[in-house]
Amino acid sequence: MSDPASLLEGTDRAAVVRALGAPQEVAEELALVGWTVAWLPPVTDLDAFYAALGEVLGRRHLGANLDALWDVLGDLTAPTVLLWPGWDELAVADPRGTARLLRVLEQRAADPGLAPVATVLL
Numbered sequence: 001m002s003d004p005a006s007l008l009e010g011t012d013r014a015a016v017v018r019a020l021g022a023p024q025e026v027a028e029e030l031a032l033v034g035w036t037v038a039w040l041p042p043v044t045d046l047d048a049f050y051a052a053l054g055e056v057l058g059r060r061h062l063g064a065n066l067d068a069l070w071d072v073l074g075d076l077t078a079p080t081v082l083l084w085p086g087w088d089e090l091a092v093a094d095p096r097g098t099a100r101l102l103r104v105l106e107q108r109a110a111d112p113g114l115a116p117v118a119t120v121l122l
Contacts, residue, residue, distance in 0.1 A: 016106045016119040023085045023122050035081040035118070042086025044093040049101065053082075066104050073108045076115050085122040 019026055027037045038056040043049045047064050054062030059072050082105070091098040105119045 015109050016102060016121070018121045021122070023083060026120060026122065027083050030081050030083070030120070034079055035116075036078045038080055038082050040082055040084040040087070042089045044089050046090070046094060046097045046101065049090060056082075066100060069101070069104055070108060073105075073117050074111075074114055076117055079116040080118075082117070082119045083122065084119060087121045 023039075027039070031037050040049070040056060041052050043052055050062055050064040050068070053069070053072070054060055057072060057076075062068055062072055087098075090101075102119075105117075108114070108117055109119065
C-alpha cells in the first residue's frame with residue numbers, strides 16, 4: 001500500500017477496513033496523522049480477543065461480551081485505531097462470532113458522538 005494513512009484521512013473519519021501492507025508501516029503512517037495505535041494479536045477465540053483488547057487498552061477487567069466491547073470503546077477519548085493483523089484466524093475459528101464482533105466495531109466506528117475509533121484488519 002503506498003499510503004496507509006489514506007485509509008483514515010484525518011481524525012473525523014473512522015471505519016472498519018481491510019488493508020494490504022506491512023503492519024508496522026501501516027501503524028507508523030496512522031500514528032503520523034494523529035491516531036493512537038493499539039495492536040491486537042491474532043486470536044482463535046472470542047475470550048482471547050476480549051482479554052487481548054483489555055490488555056492493549058489498559059482495561060484488565062474487560063467483560064467478554066459485545067456490551068463490554070461497546071462500553072470500553074465508548075470510554076476512549078483520543079482517536080484510536082485497533083490494528084489487527086491475523087484477524088482472519090478468529091474468522092476461521094468462529095465465523096459467526098467474528099461477524100457479530102465486526103458489526104459492533106462498525107457501529108462504534110460510525111458513532112459521530114464519540115471519539116473516532118477505527119479497526120484496520122491486516
